[in-house]
Amino acid sequence: MATIELNGLIKRYGQTTVVHGIDLSIQDGEFVVLVGPSGCGKSTTLRMIAGLEEISGGEIRIGGRVVNDFQPKDRNIAMVFQNYAIYPHMTVADNIAFGLYRSKLSKSQKRQRVEQVAEMLGLSQLLERRPSALSGGQRQRVAIGRAMVRDPAAFLFDEPLSNLDAQLRTQMRIEIKRLHHRLGTTSVFVTHDQVEAMTMADRIVVMRDGRILQVGTPLELYEKPIDVFTARFIGSPTMNLLPARLRDGGADLAVGGSVQVPSASATTSDILVGARPQDLVPTAAGSQGLTVSGTVAVVETLGSETLVYIESAGQTVIGSAPGRQIPRIGDHLTLHAPLERLYYFDKVTEKALAAQ
């Protein structure tokens, strides 16, 4: 177990810089998720921590040691890949034992360790099988087993759930989380799926274009996104952002009506007012909140709730209605969000003005 520190980490491919000086400090035993759209540099960052990519600048410390010039094998990390990277010509037991390739344990000790790990992952019955006889979830578990068997300082996960179907993904998510609670090993997990990030992370690192935008607990990111990108990226469906114009003590919305704005230090008078679909509901709110009305264009029934897309002054606004009250398409509907659930952003800089 160990801490991981990134100081001014840079990665260049020729003239193109893909990671622009990242600073990040990961605590011992922490589960950190790097999340962002494809090409944001999250996988590259992980691969630099693993030692699979050379570092162009900055410094990586694992457990306090600078590992910049260490071979992957000397960093005492284990990695789980998106395509599992388990060897088709070896049995499950051999695949897991591969993690112990460099260890000095005796053959029987290794065997014992493999069995122990297999037990923990529910693979005991499958040890003599070939990967081709396993399901996707079982293969992923073998890959995790190979990572676990060595008792590494840190686990690195590179989109390990992306090849699984939706149901298995949810199940593996829970298994990985449970495993982390049990082992307490420092883990870095890369994904492009914000749901995975929210559900698994102790702390989320939101990345874009090779830079870190925001670091925080899932709830911090949800409640206090520092800019429009994070606000839209975290939470599903995406937060509504309504253009508005500042005036004394409040703002006039482009879709009609006005809202109070607590304290504003915008560069211009153009702002964006944000409201999450879950907060925008068809019940009457106080006069201070946000009110949007329009015609219902699309209804998505989820059972637990119903997502309602309404058209208002040329803009689509997403709100939610209770699961059993399904509005009809074409109906006129008014949605409200309470004042304390609103977000405000500068339209030009896209930075948050003052959350809540």
Added chain:
Amino acid sequence: MSVDAHREAASGGLWSRMSLGRKQVIWAWGFLAVPLLFYAVIRFWPTFQAFYLSATDWSLMRPAAFVGLENYKRLFADPLFWQVFRNTFMYLILGTPISLLISFVVAYYLDRVRFMHSFIRALYFLPFLTTAAAMAWVWRWFYQPVPIGVINDILSSFGIPQQPFLRSTSQALPAVLAPAVWAGLGFQIIIFLAGLRAIPVTYYEAARIDGLSEGAILRRITIPLLKPTLVFLVVFSSIGFLRIFDQVYNINTNDPGGPLNSTKPLVLMIYQTAFSSYEMGYAAAQTVVLFLILLVISLVQLRLMRDR
């Protein structure tokens, strides 16, 4: 034949009443009938004809008379056959491992070369596209004594005595084999490269994280995962060396088969028996023997190298 029958049935309204599955089967057999017919007439019939001929004394001039196993008895008693048999196996035993080893090493390193990768690959492939006759001539000149022969030129510049190569009974076979190996290299390299490319990069990355050395990665991951490619190339190149002919025939046009038949392979013997001596029955018997050798060796190799 069957196609016409189905067409008739179709016009009678039977076609429209058939199930989709049945229609698909009929279409499939309709298309398969063409190559099947072709193979039956062009390939299988002559093959069986050869088996029959091998039991006759046909010589183009007079009608064939059945002689039973006489041709085979004569063949196994012929010292030339055993010489040729040995030569053929020398081509196989030397050629297959050497060519596979060289092509694997080239492919393994070429796979890592980014600089002019396609160009280098094309260079290796070029001999494969060249006609054997032209290649044999060039190599024949290589093997000449000083001042024509390049190889002897180089040897003499190092003070090494002149080598007879094609004129020696012991050096002729390797000297003929070298251009044959060289000519097949490009093809084998391409196949190896494709096999290497098919191995996911993450397998290597995972191995590097687990601490395997380059040698261990090669031994424990690359080669086992290349097994299907390897099986294909071993069988393919073995058949190629067992059937070697044009390289041998062209490199010694005035004396095909080398000094004292030291380079003569089975196919060349068949060719000479059939088209110099016109002993068609005897040649057919030799062909049957070659066929059996090829069959047995291919089956044994497939058996040995098949996955558990």
